[in-house]
Amino acid sequence: MSKTNAGYFFEDYAVGQTFHHGPLRTVGEGERALYQALYPTRFAVHMSDPTAQAIGLKRAPLDDMIVFHKVFGATVPDISLNAVANLGYADVRWLQPVYPGDSLGARTQVIGLKQNSNGKTGIVWVRTVGVNSMGEDVLSLIRWVMVRKRDENAPPPDPVVPDLPQVVPAEDLVVPRALNFENYGESGVRAPHRLGDYAVGEVIDHVYGVTMEDAEHMMATRLWQNTAKVHYDITARPQGQRLIYGGHIISMARALSFNGLESAEFMVAINGGAHVNPCVAGDTVRAWSEVLDTAETSTPGVGALRLRLVATKGGEAGALFGADQHYLPDVLLDLDCWVLMPL
Amino acid sequence: MSKTNAGYFFEDYAVGQTFHHGPLRTVGEGERALYQALYPTRFAVHMSDPTAQAIGLKRAPLDDMIVFHKVFGATVPDISLNAVANLGYADVRWLQPVYPGDSLGARTQVIGLKQNSNGKTGIVWVRTVGVNSMGEDVLSLIRWVMVRKRDENAPPPDPVVPDLPQVVPAEDLVVPRALNFENYGESGVRAPHRLGDYAVGEVIDHVYGVTMEDAEHMMATRLWQNTAKVHYDITARPQGQRLIYGGHIISMARALSFNGLESAEFMVAINGGAHVNPCVAGDTVRAWSEVLDTAETSTPGVGALRLRLVATKGGEAGALFGADQHYLPDVLLDLDCWVLMPL
Amino acid sequence: MSKTNAGYFFEDYAVGQTFHHGPLRTVGEGERALYQALYPTRFAVHMSDPTAQAIGLKRAPLDDMIVFHKVFGATVPDISLNAVANLGYADVRWLQPVYPGDSLGARTQVIGLKQNSNGKTGIVWVRTVGVNSMGEDVLSLIRWVMVRKRDENAPPPDPVVPDLPQVVPAEDLVVPRALNFENYGESGVRAPHRLGDYAVGEVIDHVYGVTMEDAEHMMATRLWQNTAKVHYDITARPQGQRLIYGGHIISMARALSFNGLESAEFMVAINGGAHVNPCVAGDTVRAWSEVLDTAETSTPGVGALRLRLVATKGGEAGALFGADQHYLPDVLLDLDCWVLMPL
Numbered sequence A, B, C: 001m002s003k004t005n006a007g008y009f010f011e012d013y014a015v016g017q018t019f020h021h022g023p024l025r026t027v028g029e030g031e032r033a034l035y036q037a038l039y040p041t042r043f044a045v046h047m048s049d050p051t052a053q054a055i056g057l058k059r060a061p062l063d064d065m066i067v068f069h070k071v072f073g074a075t076v077p078d079i080s081l082n083a084v085a086n087l088g089y090a091d092v093r094w095l096q097p098v099y100p101g102d103s104l105g106a107r108t109q110v111i112g113l114k115q116n117s118n119g120k121t122g123i124v125w126v127r128t129v130g131v132n133s134m135g136e137d138v139l140s141l142i143r144w145v146m147v148r149k150r151d152e153n154a155p156p157p158d159p160v161v162p163d164l165p166q167v168v169p170a171e172d173l174v175v176p177r178a179l180n181f182e183n184y185g186e187s188g189v190r191a192p193h194r195l196g197d198y199a200v201g202e203v204i205d206h207v208y209g210v211t212m213e214d215a216e217h218m219m220a221t222r223l224w225q226n227t228a229k230v231h232y233d234i235t236a237r238p239q240g241q242r243l244i245y246g247g248h249i250i251s252m253a254r255a256l257s258f259n260g261l262e263s264a265e266f267m268v269a270i271n272g273g274a275h276v277n278p279c280v281a282g283d284t285v286r287a288w289s290e291v292l293d294t295a296e297t298s299t300p301g302v303g304a305l306r307l308r309l310v311a312t313k314g315g316e317a318g319a320l321f322g323a324d325q326h327y328l329p330d331v332l333l334d335l336d337c338w339v340l341m342p343l
Helices: A029-038 A049-054 A064-079 A181-187 A214-223 A246-256 B029-038 B049-054 B064-079 B181-187 B214-223 B246-256 C029-038 C049-054 C064-079 C181-187 C214-223 C246-256
Strands: A018-026 A083-094 A103-115 A121-132 A137-148 A203-205 A266-275 A284-296 A302-312 A331-342 B018-026 B083-094 B103-115 B121-132 B137-148 B203-205 B266-275 B284-296 B302-312 B331-342 C018-026 C083-094 C103-115 C121-132 C137-148 C203-205 C266-275 C284-296 C302-312 C331-342
Touching: A018 A064, A018 B049, A029 A064, A029 A214, A029 B029, A029 C029, A029 C214, A049 A181, A049 C018, A064 A083, A064 A103, A064 A121, A064 A137, A064 A246, A064 A266, A083 A121, A103 A137, A181 A331, A214 A246, A214 B029, A214 B214, A214 C214, A246 A266, A246 A284, A246 A302, A246 A331, B018 B064, B018 C049, B029 B064, B029 B214, B029 C029, B049 B181, B064 B083, B064 B103, B064 B121, B064 B137, B064 B246, B064 B266, B083 B121, B103 B137, B181 B331, B214 B246, B214 C029, B214 C214, B246 B266, B246 B284, B246 B302, B246 B331, C018 C064, C029 C064, C029 C214, C049 C181, C064 C083, C064 C103, C064 C121, C064 C137, C064 C246, C064 C266, C083 C121, C103 C137, C181 C331, C214 C246, C246 C266, C246 C284, C246 C302, C246 C331
Parallel strands: none
Antiparallel strands: A018 A103, A083 A137, A083 A266, A103 A121, A121 A137, A203 A284, A266 A331, A284 A302, A302 A331, B018 B103, B083 B137, B083 B266, B103 B121, B121 B137, B203 B284, B266 B331, B284 B302, B302 B331, C018 C103, C083 C137, C083 C266, C103 C121, C121 C137, C203 C284, C266 C331, C284 C302, C302 C331
16 A cells, blocks of 8 residues: 555545644744855845844845745645646735744635536635644635546536635735834835835846745755655756746745835735746746835835736846737746835 | 875775764854755755744754755765765654754764675775764764775675664654744745645655756855765766756755745655666756654654655655566665654 | 836946935844854854853854945945945954844945946945944945946046055054953864964965855855845856855855954955855855964054955965966956954
């Protein structure tokens, strides 16, 4: 009898079913240093205790994307081991900062199911909540994946397609408790722009490019506990290349976006996103953003900027679709997100 | 006069001679994160404070293999700088967990010597004991290496070949103090199998493969303080390739073995082992295990599983020897070890 | 309007101008482990709490070069974003140890300016002081860079060329407070030589070589916050190669120098240095040192050794210049520095 986890197939899921992905994983100083080594991030709050303390936090929290990746990774064995594709995200919201020494876990509920017309696969919608060891929620996200059926003859479930928000309303964004940007400018940050400096429709070229390395994306992907074979094993793909984990591209794009979005200290929501084209070692990843919206939050002095954050392996900033209305071949990621910055 | 350490040659060793390899090296959070980035390990106790506390430990200890590598690495300048080959291990026993912030050192005693018939090299048997900064022993191991003579005309020593245990008896396995698996299952671990689920003779395919990268094995090898040139320097080997440190392969195999051995939380002994074929960047490392024995320990609820843990760069799980009774060319490592898991 | 920082050009600088490069960056356990993974350093004090405590420090400080790189990196956005070349260093002095958990920042004053005769570039001399979060100075350095003009027609400034010390006088070296080497030898260190064992003119071959990897130098360069494109982006250079950051070579040479300079625990000053030839992945970096001077310090038992520390990608130890009096093509780095060691 095989001792290895075969994972769940489409017919194993039922709406309402809940998974407790365990165990909690402790994250700390090491993850912070590795994050700064793997990604060119320079956002101040997450790497500077003095800056974090200047804005009311107890110390520098771990990068928001560390939390996202760790929570996402915890769900892979139950949710996406037999996934053909990660189709999308919705209503991703960070609920509070995570600090070195915290332990992170996740639970997931199936909120939708629909068999595909080919009878071989189906779509599973889930809501995942990341938790810390104090039992507090730190992240909530919806994603949907295409999952293989074990048995093509298994009867399809009654289709349930959840009603998903296109965009997280600004009033639902959760500003970290005690966050106060009043002394932000005096904390030594290099952040020339504030919310009022950004105009809807503005495209920001983040300029820098980073050429991808197999050793780097593999280290990142292991750290985020994503175990999908295609990221590690050159024999698992016909081209003999390892496919770079989409989460690595998200972190790369977010880090590159510092250049032009210096004060966008917190990633607070992802409204939606798609990994559009594959990325492999040797590709040079760049990023640009388009300002989609601006909003105030319930916390005085804290504004929210809605961005289309795009990662590419070439092409002009702002270029997204071709004449055929399809994504250009160099576009890697199209992410719709909210970030927090001082007003 | 050369200031660099030429290392010891065969004729410099005497039975009974003791080396204090210093200094103690402090290990911490950073090593833990790097370990998770370099190896696909997912064993819960070593990465989760809550799980470790649920089974009686004060917090998540550092991976057992970090301890092995650090202790081993400390001995290299005195023992294996002029080694032609690391021939084998015996009676490797972990004696207690090591926690972030501890400092590790080692002392070694020569326990055997035998010149080879070619007169150019000899075999040195040593027992190394790893210690922490409280002066406690944390690891004990025997290994033997083939070492070059400085002077081929130096007289051979009286041969002393130690009597080595083929297998560490189950009653000699040291279960971590205070370990209590009673609440293990409630700590959120993903570990479907217990000792009773494994049958002697069973072969477990750990399925996943990881393609090797030079940057990764070099980072690991530096972290474990192994300074042998062949691991770092393409000019040191005729093929212009760096040879991957055997310790990196052991950690890779152990990490891969999670898939099928999820509850084997502690590596507690290595009975023997051989690095059978070389491994270089581009090779894809896989692993399989054969169950050799099962035993109870003196601690209620804690069982021991004796495994043959094999790393390969191809071939079927369970395939070890060819028709010629030699190891198959794709076999990299053949390790005989004991792990601890709940009964 | 572009939101990205275009950096300063030559005509933007004025003698006396001061930059506060913010924010402070917190450094910790993770940086220490990564440093040991990226460089083959084995100096005891910086990796062993017990050894550090044996010589009077509170615990193992972070490697001196981590401090140098972090302080240097903090200045890049203000000083060298439009630099054509980093021309030299002078009067680099470490002022006190930095410990895990400290936060590092820097301020810089322009101390010299001189337009080049081509009218397109100029030389900017700066003094940078690294500070910790207690407001204490931890490092002081002078460097000069060649910076592009934005507008070639901008008028040249009055030339001010600072008078730079060729060598930091031994009496200006700052020995860490409380440093006492009396018990150093009993702390288990492997350091056979003391100051008196080194003779002026002696050349020490550090023997080992390390083949460079893109993933490694990129991780290091991000960790040190150096954002220059040439280090990350194969499209930024005609040859399609990434240029390895000079700071990576300095750390590599310093780490390699352990082999022969085992007791040179502290880098305490850099008198001058030049990155002589470019280095790229695949090159194998070696190092050798020449003893230039020895001195006592104001602290009893603490000696200083002045070294020419040379990194190469080939050639004999001691070979520096060709028949044409130019650096040999394999020489990468020529660094003149002071290290501290026991008398």
